[in-house]
Amino acid sequence: MFMRNLNLRLLKNNIIEKIETGGSTREFYRCKYRNKIAILVIDPDIKKYLRVHKHLLNGHINVPRLYWTDKAKAALLEDLGTISLYVIFRKQPELFYHRKAIDMLVSMQKKCSSKFPIAERYDRPHIKWEQKYFKKHFLFQYGQVEQTAIDKTKDEFAELTDQVLRSIQDHDGFFMHRDFQSQNIFVKNNKIRIIDFQSARIGPLTYDLSSLLRDPYADLTISQERQLLDHYFKKIKPQKIPLSYDQLIAMYRLTCIQRNMQALGAYANLALNKGKKHFLKYIPRGRQLLMQGLKECNFERLLEIVQRSRGAEVKRRF
Known part of the structure; x- marks a missing residue:
């Protein structure tokens, strides 16, 4: 009304x-x-x-x-109330509503990818912007990594950009929320409701999936992550997207790296420059997830420089 x-x-x-x-x-x-x-x-x-x-x-x-x-x-x-996926999962770490969120994601990708009214795309300039944001706020400002050391990773960041673009080149025309994580997904009357979508654009199939499954706010186990990846692959099969499971995982891991870099840059910027200190508590988990992705994709020099960043040491799961 x-x-x-x-x-x-x-x-x-x-x-x-x-x-x-x-x-x-x-x-x-x-x-x-x-x-x-x-x-x-x-x-x-x-x-x-x-x-x-x-x-x-x-x-x-x-x-x-x-x-x-x-x-x-x-x-x-x-007013959608206060019951977000973040709140639900912290109280009871089960996957019922994560699966429903994936169903909603698949629906958005199926129904909202064409005739999108915003011109922005997830492209090379945007990937490089995410990396620059991460280097400035997380590595240099929060991590206190020397600028000369950051500059020496220029080739590795360029290689990451190229690998991301190669992996998504045939699957980059989908609706992308851009911040599809547990605090932006609400449950009201047992239905998933989506907020904070004003930065949406057209982008890769797996970016929002990466945001949801490697979300520093919700500590999914490796087993839970795998179950949800399987659920997503099953849900997109009827769309006949020419994509094998191995291709999905390869693309997913690369977009996980980009997403976690963006998130860590945001946490550091918000905590250190915007006075929102509570974001500091999400950095150890975000850092852990980023290191996991860098190790999976064999970015050894980038892994080393992230390990050099200061802050609470994290317990590795890999």
Whole structure:
């Protein structure tokens, strides 16, 4: 139901609380209007959010209902509550809702990959941006690795970029949420609901899968990860994507490296530059997952430089 005769000033007068979110620079408030609790979002780039929101709705994807927007910088959205996949898995580390999240991912990739309204793609410039972000904030700023040592890994980062692009070249035309992790997946009325999709673009088949299964917020075991990979492969089979299981795993491992680099760069930046110190607690697990991926793909020099970064030592699982 779209609410008319609303304005931002009126909504601000009915705010209940400010919601402290993860890494977002947007502002979120829980407010009450006409006996309805809803989420007020303040975002200078709200038009992009609205375009992706409409696209997902057209694909019958479960996203928050839109009650009102000024089409400039604000929107009033359905309140999905506080039960995220992150909360559920911490209480009971079973895979029921992870499987449902994978089903939703497959549905998004099937229904929302064509006629996507945003021009950005996951391409060489974006891969290099993720690596630069990781080197600047995690290796140099958080890890205190010397810049000269980082510069000496230039060829290894270039090789990683080339390997990622080669692995995804026939499978890079899919809807990509870009932050498909447990804190952006909610459960309401036993249904998976998706938030924080404003950075979506067209990209590789496995990037969102990497975000979900090697998520520093949710400590999946290696056995659980394998079960979910098997579930994903089974779900995409009816689409007749020309991809073997071994090809899926090879592409998945490379996008895991990229995803964990991006996540570690974000955690370090948010903690050290944005005052969000609680992100520091996710760095050891993210670092462990990155080292696992680098070892799997034989990037020995990159593994060495990550091991040199300071911070809490992690217990390796490989």
